[in-house]
Amino acid sequence: MEKVVSGIRPTGNLHLGNYFGAVRSFVKMQDEYNCMFFIADWHSLTTHPKPENIQSSARTILAEYLACGIDPEKAPIYVQSDVRETIELYLYLNMNMYLGELERVTTFKEKARQQPDNVNAGLLTYPTLMAADILQHRANKVPVGKDQEQNMEMARKCARRFNNIYGVEFFPEPENFYFADKAVKIPGLDGSGKMGKSTGNCIYLRDDDKTIRKKVMRAVTDNGPEAMNSPRPEVIENLFTFLKIVSAPDVYSYFDEKWNDCTLRYGDLKKQIAEDLCALVAPIRERIEEYSANTELLDRIAARGAEVARASAAATVDEVRRIIGFRR
């Protein structure tokens, strides 16, 4: 079975955009592929050398992904820093990566601009660490967003180069596995295109009913439909997108007709969305709370995940040592 590996940025607090994007596709993939997911806490040292509460942020993310339906029996989930084997592979791979090509990576250039006083070697070799994350499991597919394209190109380069240098066909070239094409894009409630943390227009999976209602009721609208069967302006279409995602098809048709015959009241539409959203989010929120309260269980799941990941990485590193010629 094809292997899928993906890293999760260690910033918790998932919102609906994440849920309908990456998270739900991870949940689907775990039934179709041999999946492993991990929290990329080492990578965060490239920008935050002294992170606060590393352990509790890892638990937060773990609780959220489990609450959304990641089943650790199907898809082990682990913390990157628990798998020390990665570092050895990172070292070997770095020997074949060149300064010039690493310096040309856009995210490196961006970060170097953002933190001119901390252009560290870890930042430069971020793509190598990511390649090690992937190649240690000899993964075939990596679900990532478009912003990771260049890092994925580097991971393939690492695989190819290793194979060429040692005359082996050991590492498969990992493919990008875009879920974004199939995933539903969640619009922002402020009329902006997309729900995202930086735009401050998010509904979080941890939001309570009251907060969700408030956020929905505050959503931007206009003066109302002006002519029968007219096309909807973006802010209104955004509300209908929500309705399509969270409400039943007949509810959608009901409001769609109301729009078309100019009898739609936005207050009613928002109330409907708010109630259906609450019904969707509440059970997830409750599961997040349950998991969060059970740190022992979370630690056990992470430890078990690490065990599986270490076994997989150790086998790879062992073979790499053999290929290069080191004692095993």
Ligand code: TRP
């Ligand atoms: N760079 C990825 C991001 O910023 C996170 C990540 C680290 C990752 N290692 C990975 C993703 C390995 C996929 C595979 O989102």
